[in-house]
Amino acid sequence: MILSRRKRPSALISLVPMIDVMLILLVFFMVTSTYLNLDMIPALRPAEGAAAASKTPEVRLMIRLQADGTPSLRGEALSPPALAQILQKALEEDPTAQMVILPSGSAPTQALISLMDLAATAGVQNMRVLRLEARQ
Amino acid sequence: MKLKRRPRNPQSETIIALIDVVFFLLVFFMLIGRMDATAPFDVAPPQAQTGRDMPAGGITLAISQDGDLALDGTEITKTDLPAALASQLAQKPEMRLRINAHRDADLRHVLPQVSQAEALGFLDVVLVVTPERSVRGQP
Incomplete structure (x- = not known):
């Protein structure tokens, strides 16, 4: 006697729920994604600070950052190209020249970052940001 | 005259192409997006041209234009900030x-805030x- 197995009906998996889930995930990632290209600049360099402290640089430039964001050296306001030139000259004289920035509390953050950016581009490796605190 | 409607082809093939496209988009946004x-x-x-790539990890202290603070997305006062930072530092x-x-x-x-973080013992503050020239919400 030949027993014939009954043919199973082919299983149909509906794709519609999967598409729904994928679309929901897609919209979620599209909405929550951030497209800012973010970088960082170190604000604290304890190791470098300790190393720099042992070797005193011959040239030290005190750059003040005025409230409007303009850098000044010895009371003279400087444009970015003029400052870059001064920094390069100082670095030629002493490659370990230190740049000390004394910013005004009213200066915008962008001004300080631009100044640090300019110094880093000029090749300054020894940089410090000072902050004066009111005595309590 | 009786017009016969042509039987429609099953739609499964076109749906598979759609799934492919949606799937690629999904993977793209998962990889590109930064949550x-x-x-x-x-x-x-x-803006800065000499910034380095920012690795993941750590806590983020956001400071608004007016000086408002937010630690990891939650607004926080200047008074509560040192304790919150200290507890985070104690964990790691x-x-x-x-x-x-x-x-x-x-x-x-x-x-x-930089000075305060240094005083609390943070060794890595960035x-x-x-x-980029333009930032979301800015011209």
């Missing part, structure tokens, strides 16, 4: 602190910058 704790206020980081001593300050924020709102 991060956003601040409850608008923060446009300053090598914790990185990312300071995401608005580009127009006065430095009197930003620099004290300022968040962007190399």
Whole structure:
């Protein structure tokens, strides 16, 4: 006697729920994604600070950052190209020249970052940001 | 005259193409997107050309233009901030602190936070910058 197995009906998996889930995930990632290209600049360099402290640089430039964001050296306001030139000259004289920035509390953050950016581009490796605190 | 409607072809093949496209888009956004704790206020980081790639991890302190603070997306007062930072540092001593300050924020709102983090014992404090010219919400 030949027993014939009954043919199973082919299983149909509906794709519609999967598409729904994928679309929901897609919209979620599209909405929550951030497209800012973010970088960082170190604000604290304890190791470098300790190393720099042992070797005193011959040239030290005190750059003040005025409230409007303009850098000044010895009371003279400087444009970015003029400052870059001064920094390069100082670095030629002493490659370990230190740049000390004394910013005004009213200066915008962008001004300080631009100044640090300019110094880093000029090749300054020894940089410090000072902050004066009111005595309590 | 009786017109016969032509039987429709099964739609499964076109649906598979759609699934492929949606799937690629999904993977694209998963890889490209950066999910991060956003601040409850608008923060446009300053621009810099010499910034380094920012590795993941750490906690983010956002500072608004007016000096409002938010730690990992939650608004916090200046009074409560030291305790919150200290508790985070106690959990992980090598914790990185990312300071995401608005580009127009006065430095009197930003620099004290750097000094405070240093005083608390943070060894890795970075300022968040962007190399892009335009930032979301800014011209």
